[in-house]
Amino acid sequence: MKRLSPRVFALSLAFALFAATPASAATPINAHGDPTAPIPDSANASEEISEGGGFQPLSSGPISVTWGGHGHGIGMPQWGAKTMADNGSTYQQILQHFYTGAQIGKTDLYGGSIKQHADPLVVALATSQAEVRFQAQGGPVTICFGDPNKCSDTFTANPGETWYAVRKYNAYCVVEKDVSGQRVELASMDCSDPAPDSHGTQFVTLRWDNQPNVKVYVPSIPDSNRRTYARGYLSIITAAGQNMHVRARLGMEEYLYGLGEVPVDWPEHTLKAQAVAAQLRPLQDLGV
DSSP: OEEOOSOOOOOTTSOOEEEEEETTOSSOOOOOOOTTSOOOSOEEHHHHHHTTOOOOOOOSSOEEEEEEOSSOSSSOOHHHHHHHHHTTOOHHHHHHHHSTTOOOOOBGGGTSSBOOOOSSEEEEEEEEESEEEEEEESSOEEEEESOTTTOSEEEEEOTTOOEEEEEETTTEEEEEEEETTEEEEEEEEEOOOOOTTSOOOEEEEEEOSSTTTSEEEOTTSSOGGGSEEOSSEEEEEEETTTEEEEEEEEOHHHHHHTOOSSOTTSOHHHHHHHHHHHTHHHHHHTTO
16 A cells, blocks of 8 residues: 655645545544655555554555645745754754755844845835824834924824824825824825825834833734834835825844744744744845
8 A cells, every 4th residue: 555655844834734534534634744854755554654653554445645735835844944953953954954055144234245235124014004093102102294304293102192193185194193082183294195106205203212112002003913013113104095004114133023933932943043034035025
């Protein structure tokens, strides 16, 4: 009897699932294996059992095999990185296994030769928002209204206050504050939708000291996991349809602080490999 080996490569961001199901069985059996092990074309049941894998023949008849996953199918699979670290691999070995031929170095901001052309990085937090509501947490936040380089108006948002960035009549950008349950307009400027395929106008910039103890909470952002920000600064820009985009601007190291890709109690070298790999996407987007 022939079947595929259960040593299935763990796909990026997810398990690669192996199910060996006899024609008469109702419940599939799942497994994942060592990502560094070779994957043979086929193996019989007695060979698998002799290797100590704990697998038993399920049927004397044909076995239907299905496998797959929900990852990118390219790059570093996190469960594979964990397995390698559990087996003693360093983060350099993990990265060079999954990124064949890759060399590890520093960006020019940290004394290396990899050119990093933009600092801070720009991270999209929310797009096409009809209203942006925000609050300071743990300390004051400075609101720069207008041109971010000179601020036509400056306000201080204190904890417990609710502020709004809105657009009105496709003609004005406005900042408002909740005062005793009433929204009061504090500043406005002429603005309109950006031209097609062009950037909008940045009309609100939020900055704060004492990071990461002071934070900005943006409850109007749809994703509840992306509403509180401790590092960098936030910008609000005009978008088509009288809407607004919200962006975070922060350095590469600050960007890495916010990652939640793998559990913190995973092996140290898995975490290091994830931190290095996580820099590839923004550097790629920058054309580095």
